[in-house]
Amino acid sequence: MITIDESKCIGCGLCAEDCFTKDIEVIEQKAKSKRIRCIECGHCIAVCPKNAIILENYPMSEVLEYEKGGLELDENQYLRALKFRRTIRQFSKKQVEIQKIEKIIEAGRYSPTGGNQQNVSYCVVRDDIDPLRNMAIDELNKIANLSDEEKEKLNISWYGDLWKQMYLDYHDQNRKDGLFFDAGTVILVLSESVHSACIAAAHMETMVYAQGLGMLYSGFFTRAVARSKEMKEYLMLSPGQEVVACLVIGYPSIKYQRTVPRKEARIVWR
Ligand SMILES: Cc1cc2nc3c(=O)[nH]c(=O)nc-3n(C[C@H](O)[C@H](O)[C@H](O)COP(=O)(O)O)c2cc1C
Known part of the structure; x- marks a missing residue:
């Protein structure tokens, strides 16, 4: 279950909007968890601009802050x-x-x-x-x-x-x-x-x-x-x-020199 620190919450509603199970509502400018159907996905933690939310019984110290760059995976x-x-x-x-x-x-x-x-x-x-x-x-x-x-x-x-x-x-x-x-x-x-x-x-x-x-x-x-x-x-x-x-x-003890072909993908575009 999540805990929302009311002293940090600014009532922006981003957490409620992104909550898949609709377990959060904003009442009088403060986000509140109904604590009924929270699936502990942590989207509210990830989206909160004030870092006001924690998941109880989870290792919060492993949460990483977003930093620009370094996340791109070259396609x-x-x-x-x-x-x-x-x-x-x-x-x-x-x-x-x-x-x-x-x-x-x-x-x-x-x-x-x-x-x-x-x-x-x-x-x-x-x-x-x-x-x-x-x-x-x-x-x-x-x-x-x-x-x-x-x-x-x-x-x-x-x-x-x-x-x-x-x-x-x-x-x-x-x-x-x-x-x-x-x-x-x-x-x-x-x-x-x-x-x-x-x-x-x-x-x-x-x-x-x-x-x-x-x-x-x-x-x-x-x-x-x-x-x-x-x-x-x-x-x-x-x-x-x-x-x-x-x-x-x-550890492989073999080296491959090239890729292999595959059958064409079977795709239906509708
Ligand atoms: C679900 C699954 C089960 C597999 N089981 C075996 C296995 O029991 N023994 C084995 O030698 N290879 C196994 N393979 C490897 C496949 O034979 C191999 O992925 C396929 O021949 C294509 O070769 P590649 O992975 O080098 O592209 C398995 C692959 C998958 C995806």
Whole structure:
């Protein structure tokens, strides 16, 4: 909930105007929160010309003041960076620094969530990679060995063959890792909301590359967890919580020389 410092408020009404849930009104030249439907989005804090508003139980010391310049993201540079982004499946042995992981999570934390529920959380896996990889590779192999009818229902297509081979390589070829590709850091993005978690994951991905790191999204891992009671228990997921995205992160040991083409965008202009 917000608190408005009446001694600072000048009753300009900018906060009431920008309040998405219409929870603020100006009465006798002072903004007042009805405290009924505040979703704690903080727009009132951001817009107030007198810095008269705080959010209770939030770290107000992290709020930054607007300063002209330094916020522009060059559109061409951004698009170029997106085009040069590649899924990385070859990593060096260098472990990712904790400060870099914290910045990646900060990018997730500052991503929008539906209704500002801020219902995305993170599990950083470094020490526990081996047991999770074992469980996921086992689970994928189990899925691959289901009947054709069951696999059809799960929409697995040819992945089954890949997962069987991954299992064999892992067990027969000295733990050859076709799941995490020997990356030293995995961040799981957890939520009840697939949409909000995907948005957070995409912003985190951008921060991964901005810091000279590389990553892959492991859809294989998320599929394995979705079917495995053992993995859900191991990760201590709460009811309804899903591993929406699995970011496998490390320093790339590969360099790409050029971008790749994509299919034309399918657009309907109406
Ligand atoms: C939702 C999602 C799940 C993915 N799952 C895997 C995966 O389990 N293993 C893997 O090696 N790559 C995975 N990828 C990477 C894709 O194969 C890759 O993005 C695609 O082939 C295009 O290559 P690029 O990312 O280098 O442009 C995944 C990508 C996305 C977006």
